[in-house]
Amino acid sequence: MIEVTDLGYRHHARSPWVFKHHSLSLKKGEVGAIIGPNGRGKTTLLKALLGLIKPQQGSVTFAGLPAYVPQGTDTSFPYRVRDLVVMGRARTLGLFASPSRQDYRLADEAMARVGIEALANRRLTELSGGQRQLVLIARALASQCDILVLDEPTSALDYHNQNRVMAVLEQARNDGVTVLFTTHSPQHALAIADSVLLMFGPDEYRFGPCDEVLTDQQLARLYNIDIRTLPFEHNGQAHRAVVPVFGSMA
Amino acid sequence: MRMSLYTAALAATSLALCTSALAEQGAIDVLDQNGRRVLLDEPAQRVATIPMPAASMFTSVAGGVDRLAAMHPASKTALEDGILGEFYPDAAMIPSDIVGNGFMPNIESLLTVNPDLVLQWAHRGSDIIEPLEQAGLSVATLNYGTEEYAQGWIQLLGDVLGEEEKSQRMIQWRDQTLADIGSQLADVPEAEKPRTLYFLRFLSEYRVAGEGTYNDFYIDLAGGSNPAEGNNWLTIDAEQILNWDPEVILLNGFEAGLSPQDVYDNPLFADVSAVVNRRVYHVPLGGYRWDPPNQESPLMWMWLSSLLQPGQVDYDLRQEMRDAYQWIYGQTPSERQLNEILRIEHNQNAAGYEQFLNPALASQ
Amino acid sequence: MTSQIAPALMPLRVRGGVWWLLGAFLVAVMLVSLSTGNYQVPVNHVVGILVSSWWPVEVTWTPVEARVVELIRLPRVLIAALVGASLALAGAALQGALRNPLVGPQIVGVSSGAALGGVLALFLALGTAAVIGSAFVFGALAMLIAYSMARVSGNSSPLTLVLAGIVVSAFCSALVSLLTYLANPEDSLPTIVYWLMGSFATASFDKVWVVGSVLLLAGLPLVLMRFRINVLSLGDEEAQSLGIPVERTRWAVLALCTALVAASVSVSGVVDWVGLVIPHFARLLLGPDHRKVLPASMLMGAAYMVIIDTLARSLTSAEIPLGVLTAIVGAPIFAWLLRQSSRRGALHD
Structure with missing residues (x-):
């Protein structure tokens, strides 16, 4: 909450x-x-x-407990994915402590939850933007937030x-x-x-x-451009598509 | 090798004599140690000395400090700490703010004391000489490190001060002592010359005199052999000292707080011959420290040869000192002053030092 | 596959072979150094002398040889190893905590501050104990000043800390210049100049105790904080969002590094480059994880320093100043490391 x-x-x-x-x-x-x-x-x-x-x-x-996933991470030290994810456990570790086997288990679980187990031993710098985002989310989840x-x-x-x-x-x-x-x-x-x-x-x-x-009206006001939300159906479910009308001014 | 040095010194001396002879009556025209001409209308009356050992050398040739207008602060410290401070209490009034870092003269302070001649180093580049010349001051430059240069200083000082008689006597004294010790020790075989190591630094680092230093020259003269291999000053480690195993150790007069006890107490050197035989000596401090070239160098040579080759040379050092101080400074040192100069307190228990103790006191 | 096994392998034991190798290399370097010097002592005598301290063996060596090994070489080798370990550890920790692989111990002002303290004590001719004490106090003081300069409304950013460190260093260097300017050229000046270039020539067991105990008291906590330093290296906001008290942790790292650097400078003068170069070596070998980089830097720094000092004292019959050698050796190595790192796309293995 x-x-x-x-x-x-x-x-x-x-x-x-x-x-x-x-x-x-x-x-x-x-x-x-x-x-x-x-x-x-x-x-x-x-x-x-x-x-x-x-x-x-x-x-x-x-x-x-809240956990934060920043837009990206930019470190001078390209750690391995698993070592980065386990940093989510930092909050629970004392000044002189390093992550225990239990902490690594939670990190592995978090990686499994976002589906990046295969990346565990890769370096952050070797990953694509999408993969990095998933790593950061896994790190947040590892904190059991x-x-x-x-x-x-x-x-x-x-x-x-x-x-x-x-x-x-x-x-x-x-x-x-x-x-x-x-x-x-x-x-x-x-x-x-x-x-x-x-x-x-x-x-x-x-x-x-x-x-x-x-609503169309609120979105147009927010971005100062005409925006339409168009209803459509997919697998029997009602959806709305947000479509900006480029070239228009609200 | 040694002889060529004397010859060179003589040649330099006679060259300087010729130039003065050519000059017109009353005016002084000499070459300094950079070969620059120094012209004075009359003997210098106010001289400023920038090289540190020059102040006391000047005092000895001038026979006092009356004509010393200013000097290097380190010269002043040395003067005040040594026997000259007692001989000439007026030295304390002489300004010493004339020089900055790296012997760069402070021109405005110099102009304030209004010298008619400034003595400056010859071998440290023209940057420290040119400002003096531009300010319109007469400059004479001095070199350092050999007996030849030392005699050149005396010669030059005698000429510019109009004290040729005094300077000739000082030079003759040097040459005579050199020849005297040389002949007395001529037959000493190489094997009987003790390995003698001079430490310019002992407390902060181990820095010793190598070949080509003035110390190397007088160790050789006084019947010792210098074990240090390498030119000039060498910083070495403790192992190298053990390797060379000096039989005599000479400690410098520069480092504050240094005494032979520092060598004796160091467990590293317990097996060094000089320590085993208690032949560690603190070099005396007379009108100047006896280690570098100075006006009292003959006394240093007598002191050292008496320690290195006892029985081969025969000097009553205390009497020699009284005689020399009388004609150089016009002063007779007291027994206490002689003891201080010879650093009896530090050296009295060292082997062979009993010969320098006052016989009257020793018999008590 | 590896990710299945990895959980069982705890941080310091990962790739155990490397640690044995580094440890064995250090021991080997120290033994070679103990057997090297201007005074000839046969290797079997060196071993015998060392063993005889714990184990009765037949005495085949002369008392002088024993003195050379026990009183000259042993303290010197130990102090070189301890100083190397201290400086490299401090460098690695600072690079992590300030998240900048290009900073060294001199960057937070500690080195220059300690140098100023040492020079001041030498200038006043106060003796060895005072040099050590004064170097330590001034090193700590310089760091405190840099830190308080960088601290704005309770927070200090790594960049302002580095800049403040440069300011404090420059100020201290100016004062050192002033003191050398004022020093007596016949007495204290040569001592100051020599001390500033760095040397282990005056090594003694007293000094071994000084660096040794500081390495234990400050180095051990620092190594234990290795995971915290990893988190800190992500950046202040990220580290804070991960739940660690950034300001307090960085302060602790700085304080511990200050103790290590000040102790080193106080016994051996200023020895640059070690703290900058060695951590890069460690990363090249073991990757960027500070849990490995910190202990590896200690081992490698110790070995490096012992090698350098052995060269300094045995290359010629005269001593070569340490600072000169570390710079001559360190600068090209660092250039090579930078190329190596950039070729791999980033500063990592």
């Missing part, structure tokens, strides 16, 4: 607010998506609610890899993990999110169930 109330952040006392009075709440096992244009502060919002940066206003409540916070987990991935990441998130949700992620693609929100937060501006946002919030 995540409960965010009245969150506000600015870089320092005199700079304008990046966002303020933002609230959202997700129940256990729910998926939330944060959507906003480039530079609106999606990543900042995630960091603020995780406490990686200190918000000046508001409160955040996590019921359970209850809440998964992901920053644009599908950006820069092809459809196949987007599909894999989405499947992994869906499975995590089914296992009872609360998931919150940022994305540029309303389509992803439609696919798996229960609730969506649209960031219109520093003190203007909309949070609510997917169906209510992700």
